[in-house]
Amino acid sequence: MQTPRRTAAALAAVATSSVLLLSACGGGSGDADAAAGGPVELGVSLFGTFGYDEVGLFKEYEAQNPGVTIKYESTQGEDKYWPALQTRLASGAGVADVQGIEVARISDVVANQPDQWTDLRDTPAAEAIGRYIGWKEAAATTPDGAVLGLGTDIGPMGLCYRSDLLQQAGLPADPAAIAAEMPDWNAFLALGERFKASAPAGTAWHDSAGGLYNAIVSQQQQIYYSQGGDLVFDSNPAVRSAFDTAAHAGQSGLTAKLEQYVDPGWDQGFSSGSFATIACPSWMIGYIKGKAGDGGSGKWNVTSLPGGAGGNWGGAYLGIPQASKHKDEAAKLIAWLTAPEQQAKVFRAVGNFPSTTDGIASVADTTDPYFDNAPIGKIFSESAKNAPVQILGPEDGVIKNAMVQALLSVETTGASPDDAWKTAVGNVKNQAG
Template sequence: MHIARAARSTLIRLGAVALASTLLAACGSGSTGGQQSDGKVTLSIDLFGTFGFEEAGLYKEYEKLHPNITIKQTDTEQEQNYWKSLQTRLAGGGGLADVQGVEIGRITSVAQLQSDKFEDLNQYGAGKLKKNFTAAKWGAATTKDGAVIGLGTDNGPGAMCYRTDLLKKAGLPTDREVLAQRWSTWQGYLDLGKQYKKSAPGKSAWIDSVRSIYTNVAGQSEERYYDTSGKLIWETSPTVKEAWDLSVEAAEAGLSGSLDQWSPSWNQAFAAGSFATLPCPAWMLGYIKGQAGKAGEGKWDVAKMPGRAGNWGGSYLAIPKMSQHKKEAYDLVQWLTAPEQQAKLFQRIGNFPSSVPAIEKVADTKDPYFSGAPIGEIFGSAAEQAPVQILGVNDQDVQEQIAKALFEVERKGTSSSTAWNNVKKGVQNALG
């Protein structure tokens, strides 16, 4: 999941509910799950954004297979809020769930700095599952001494989602193959956006936010914030510069709807047709369906993304040492991340597998909601070509500061140089 994913009417819990759940959990000690006198076990799982397990009916399937297990999920809107809460609970040792989600941008930090807070899943037999996962997915959750602190859920190979009705009204092509050629580069994508702006229907924007451009361009290279030696290089990274410059150009050209991603106004924009295109990792498909609703079916399509293949998002499931039901938690984590369940998630929700056998299972998947787009082929090809990114302990912190500064550029008209200086200050404050 994934880099931060936000509130969605059908896909996540309301923020107030999530906050209440977190506060209630913090009042206790250890796991929020429990074992009843009749031998039944309640497993708690604490997540952020769209993992899709509940929406795809997987919890119900698991409970049917294991009548003694009841699964209770809590969900937080913003990943950064979830992460802050998790850090507080890890430090205090109380209020932790039996299973905790970890975003891909945090997994290196957990593996290098907090592995003592989580179970080594090897002791439950996780080692035999290594062949099921891509090398990058498995390796990121493995410590230097070989401990495995999480099993991977999805990956986030990227494509471009677009509104065929809006493009048609603007006099632009709607065929996914033609568009893929027109925006084979990010510059080509911006140029097509400038053409769209001239006759945009209903004052719609070309893209929701320039943050979408930055995140996806930055996800198309092996190095962005760290180099292979583990050195922080974001200030001189060619990838960061390219992503920044393209995002600033889009903002200055007025191509962005200046929407705050994951906000209520952003959610409403999907149904209102407020923007024509959206760089979308696979997990975004379910989000779009949830926000655009039945009325959006057949109006959306999916094409290959501009530039190189990239990745945005993907998460892990980990078991805190404070869990009261470690073995039962591991059985659930193993089942949820197994090839069969990962394939179901993609077919039902859109979350693309990190499991090699599951990727093979979904190769021929098409999505009628997205005009019959061959999403198995499109995302499968992107996943195959995507670089294995170098992740560092502060990846997410750097990315959040850059996103914050770009929001100032598109919303307030802040100059690129001033915004970049703000990034430097923000990263310095965040990293200490």
């Protein structure tokens, strides 16, 4: 929510429904005002596009709750957002009443930071805890049962593509026809070679090796950690296979060699046509619309991952730091924001897929006119249904970023896949142990 919100990397950018000074977040006149029915100012600090501001949910909540004012900030890059939040949590100052937590960080929160976050069982959000799909709630729950976050979305996977560019290269552009050409990832690369042979000038098959890698590992249950919590990223054959497949794509000239959320050319590529396909967690739908603009409507489409496999890349939580002075009011807000009705509104507008069971059921028939009326509800519902329950670990974000950076070196500096892999492993062990 990703990107957005669901990845490492991006220039910091601020989007506000009203200007937020982080030093004021969690401040104000305290719980006494809320208890007395006085005005309450709630700070909300997120990363990327959660959809709440875009859909108008903050204004809607304010209208339904006179006296509540929401001050909102979003940092574009989660890799910038998270370290800054850690500094504020450690100092006990400057945190918002509501903070976003990316799924790759939730294990770290549960294992290492439970005392810095509010147990939602003790707040008005308690009644909302049971409405999420099972693994979403479980990932935010400590061994002694404390629930530290409410789920916003999940990231079921598809493949987004430019129909016009595929047609120009003589490839099928119908979603079902493309899916039939891709029974597995090797077939996806073979289709890319066919595209490359007749591609429009300046257009690569895929945006980045790192994005391709993340799509492939999104289909695995065990990625970087074992069920027992041991680091297994360097011995897990699924991780190495995904790395090698993505590195091959980069070496073969099938990628545009663009770093997601960092390289300005990547943002521009959605409209300029520098790449024809991109691994597409549901939250990428809204990002594409924002970057491709009105001119991209009808040119972009969506199909399933190779072989119709399920996968999950991304998703987030809303938590309340212990330093918040408005815990009850913040709990009411996050329970409302993550309710099925609001999750469905966000999905239909920006693509963030619901994490509540009722929310998932309500969007199953959703189509998107921007994507040539693609049945996005069906595509992402099936991907979510077929996705494994992933094992999460405290350094998932660190490891993912190391792999992406290593693959970027293959694309841009000509590093060999073996050398890039060794570099990634060494960097992870230096940072994660």
